[in-house]
Amino acid sequence: xxxxxxxxxxxxxxxxxxxxxxxxxxxxxxxxxxxxxxxxxxxxxxxxxxxxxxxxxxxxxxxxxxxxxxxxxxxxxxxxxxxxxxxxxxxxxxxxxxxxxxxxxxxxxxxxxxxxxxxxxxxxxxxxxxxxxxxxxxxxxxxxxxxxxxxxxxxxxxxxxxxxxxxxxxxxxxxxxxxxxxxxxxxxxxxxxxxxxxxxxxxxxxxxxxxxxxxxxxxxxxxxxxxxxxxxxxxxxxxxxxxxxxxxxxxxxxxxxxxxxxxxxxxxxxxxxxxxxxxxxxxxxxxxxxxxxxxxxxxxxxxxxxxxxxxxxxxxxxxxxxxxxxxxxxxxxxxxxxxxxxxxxxxxxxxxxxxxxxxxxxxxxxxxxxxxxxxxxxxxxxxxxx
Amino acid sequence: xxxxxxxxxxxxxxxxxxxxxxxxxxxxxxxxxxxxxxxxxxxxxxxxxxxxxxxxxxxxxxxxxxxxxxxxxxxxxxxxxxxxxxxxxxxxxxxxxxxxxxxxxxxxxxxxxxxxxxxxxxxxxxxxxxxxxxxxxxxxxxxxxxxxxxxxxxxxxxxxxxxxxxxxxxxxxxxxxxxxx
Numbered sequence: 001x002x003x004x005x006x007x008x009x010x011x012x013x014x015x016x017x018x019x020x021x022x023x024x025x026x027x028x029x030x031x032x033x034x035x036x037x038x039x040x041x042x043x044x045x046x047x048x049x050x051x052x053x054x055x056x057x058x059x060x061x062x063x064x065x066x067x068x069x070x071x072x073x074x075x076x077x078x079x080x081x082x083x084x085x086x087x088x089x090x091x092x093x094x095x096x097x098x099x100x101x102x103x104x105x106x107x108x109x110x111x112x113x114x115x116x117x118x119x120x121x122x123x124x125x126x127x128x129x130x131x132x133x134x135x136x137x138x139x140x141x142x143x144x145x146x147x148x149x150x151x152x153x154x155x156x157x158x159x160x161x162x163x164x165x166x167x168x169x170x171x172x173x174x175x176x177x178x179x180x181x182x183x184x185x186x187x188x189x190x191x192x193x194x195x196x197x198x199x200x201x202x203x204x205x206x207x208x209x210x211x212x213x214x215x216x217x218x219x220x221x222x223x224x225x226x227x228x229x230x231x232x233x234x235x236x237x238x239x240x241x242x243x244x245x246x247x248x249x250x251x252x253x254x255x256x257x258x259x260x261x262x263x264x265x266x267x268x269x270x271x272x273x274x275x276x277x278x279x280x281x282x283x284x285x286x287x288x289x290x291x292x293x294x295x296x297x298x299x300x301x302x303x304x305x306x307x308x309x310x311x312x313x314x315x316x317x318x319x320x321x322x323x324x325x326x327x328x329x330x331x332x333x334x335x336x337x338x339x340x341x342x343x344x345x346x347x348x349x350x351x352x353x354x355x356x357x358x359x360x361x362x363x364x365x366x367x368x369x370x371x372x373x374x375x376x377x378x379x380x381x382x383x384x385x386x
Numbered sequence: 387x388x389x390x391x392x393x394x395x396x397x398x399x400x401x402x403x404x405x406x407x408x409x410x411x412x413x414x415x416x417x418x419x420x421x422x423x424x425x426x427x428x429x430x431x432x433x434x435x436x437x438x439x440x441x442x443x444x445x446x447x448x449x450x451x452x453x454x455x456x457x458x459x460x461x462x463x464x465x466x467x468x469x470x471x472x473x474x475x476x477x478x479x480x481x482x483x484x485x486x487x488x489x490x491x492x493x494x495x496x497x498x499x500x501x502x503x504x505x506x507x508x509x510x511x512x513x514x515x516x517x518x519x520x521x522x523x524x525x526x527x528x529x530x531x532x533x534x535x536x537x538x539x540x541x542x543x544x545x546x547x548x549x550x551x552x553x554x555x556x557x558x559x560x561x562x563x564x565x566x567x
Contacts, residue, residue, distance in 0.1 A: 009518070012546060015499045015555065016518040020407040022496035026420060030402035033424050034395055037431040 154245045154299070157213045157306035159236035163224045165314045170195060173223055174202045177310050181206035184216040186305065201313035213306040220310055245299055252292040259285040394434055397443070398427050404520065405451055411515045412455045414504055422454035429454075448520055449530040452512060459508065498554040505552070510545035513538050 165173055170193070178188045186208030193202040208216040217236060224231035262282045269275040332340050354361060402423065409419035409426075429450050430437060438446045503511055512531055516522045524542070528535040549555060 008546060008550075012514070012518040012549065015495065015549070016411070016503075016515065018495045019499035019503065020404075020411060020519045022493060022500070023407045023410045024416075025403050025406050026416075029406060029420060029423065030399045030427075033402075033427045034398060036424070037428055 152242075153240060154242045154303040155210060156239045156241050156299075156302045157210050157236070158238075158308075159213065159217050159306065160233070160309040160311070161217060161220050161224075161231065161235075162233040162311040162313075163220070164230045164232050165223075165312055166228045167314050167317070169229070170200045170202055170312060170314050173229075173312055174204065176223060177204055177206065177220060177312070180216055180219045181208060184208045184212040184219070186212065186216065189307070198317045199313055199315075201311070203312070204310045206308050206310060207305040208308065210304060210306045213308070216306075217308055220308070241299060241303060245296070245303075248292055248296045248299065252289065252296060255285055255289045255292055259289055391434070394430070394437070398430065401444070401447065402427075405447065408448070408515055408520050409451060409455050411503060411519060412452070412508075412512055413459055418455070418458040422451060422458045425454040425457075426451040445522060445526040445529060448516060448522060448526070452516070452530045455512075498552070499549075502549050502552040502555055506545060506548060510541050510548065513541045514545040514549065517542055 163173070174191070174193055178191070181188050186206055188204055189207045190205040191202070192204070194200060206216065213236075217234070221231050221234060223229055259282065262278060262285055266275065266278045266282060269278050331337075405426065406419055406423050409422040410416060413419045413422060426447060430447060437443055503515070506514065513527050516527045516530060517524070522530065524535050524538045527542075528538045531538070533541075
């Protein structure tokens with residue numbers, strides 16, 4: 001094996017040696033190179049006029065090009081990073097402005113909180129609802145009395161949806177409805193659950209911004225497509241209250257003007273009778289102004305937030321199978337009847353025999369068993385003893 | 387400093403022939419071989435202060451030379467393709483048979499080996515030339531071509547197999563065997 005390898009090596013060495021020896025070598029090759037090398041020795045840093053020198057210059061130029069390209073790329077990356085960082089910090093500042101108490105990244109509208117004092121709200125009060133959601137949508141609604149005049153259409157939207165749920169999912173789906181309301185910039189206005197009985201149910205009224213009405217209803221209807229749930233009923237209605245809104249505004253303006261005039265008259269009243277009469281009139285006008293203002297505020301709230309009545313109820317428990325009258329066996333016929341008769345006859349005969357023989361039959365059976373054992377078991381035992 | 391330069395000068399003059407023929411066998415082209423040797427020698431001059439000692443100088447030189455050959459072969463492929471016919475006519479593998487050390491039999495063998503080397507892929511040709519012409523060990527070849535010694539060994543095995551099975555060389559071997567017997 002070693003000899004073969006040595007033979008192989010010598011053979012290939014001779015082959016390549018022959019091929020190498022046949023190659024003509026330039027006579028002045030080494031001298032030319034060494035001459036160029038000596039030129040470079042004398043001018044190491046400078047550019048030589050020879051091709052080698054120009055190549056060295058090219059290498060240095062190329063090196064600077066590479067350095068410049070790297071610097072440009074780094075600058076570009078740094079700029080992009082700085083831009084992204086700035087954008088992120090702006091988003092963070094914006095997120096800090098979201099009021100506390102927001103759940104799932106949404107801020108809850110404050111119209112609901114203002115609902116109890118909406119009657120006493122002053123005119124031209126501005127209510128701002130701003131939501132910022134992680135899923136990208138941003139709802140900003142501004143309802144300003146006076147600024148949102150009767151020129152813009154006022155729509156009042158309402159809807160209802162009835163979902164039948166699979167058993168055991170009421171609590172989770174009720175929580176989901178509340179989450180949908182919050183996620184759409186609204187809130188749960190009213191809710192009631194009844195988990196007792198055979199059909200647990202829950203009802204809720206959520207208020208969402210009008211422009212999110214369809215999205216919220218669709219989201220709730222999506223619950224009906226989950227795990228065997230079913231949307232039993234779904235309604236939505238829209239009502240244009242622009243005329244009522246304009247009428248209320250006009251009446252409020254007139255009442256306010258009248259109140260101002262009556263107030264002016266009150267300052268000029270001289271007699272007690274006049275003063276009392278003017279004050280009565282002022283009170284009635286002020287009451288009218290307050291009522292009109294309250295109606296406008298309520299209308300504003302209803303046109304800003306749509307109401308969705310959600311009804312959730314689980315499927316009723318399966319009823320037990322009705323217990324009907326006992327199923328009577330069909331009277332046997334043919335061979336079945338003959339077999340049944342024979343079986344009954346045999347059992348009756350045995351019963352009759354046992355009843356008549358009494359204890360004697362039992363004793364007889366015992367004696368037969370003992371004889372059987374003595375006949376077949378005794379020889380075996382005896383062989384074992386021997 | 388002058389002594390070191392003179393010593394390097396002498397060593398390069400002595401190494402030129404072998405280095406040029408190595409480059410010519412790797413590149414298969416005299417122009418590429420001349421430029422590759424020139425680049426390698428100038429690189430040796432540029433880094434003469436950090437050249438390895440005597441034992442490690444030759445492997446270092448061949449590593450630089452192989453890299454220069456690779457560079458030439460990859461840069462000069464279009465030009466070489468255009469000038470293939472002319473290069474084949476003036477190929478160093480087709481050296482005149484009336485050289486001082488080339489007999490007629492050697493010329494036939496050299497021609498057959500030259501064609502067989504040309505038919506080998508670059509990955510097999512380089513270790514074969516370095517091993518059997520330049521006399522480098524497998525470890526030194528591995529350093530020169532930046533591959534593992536196992537890879538070099540397998541490539542050498544494959545190169546030997548292909549070269550031995552080359553029909554021109556088989557015929558030459560048969561002739562030689564017949565002549566000796």
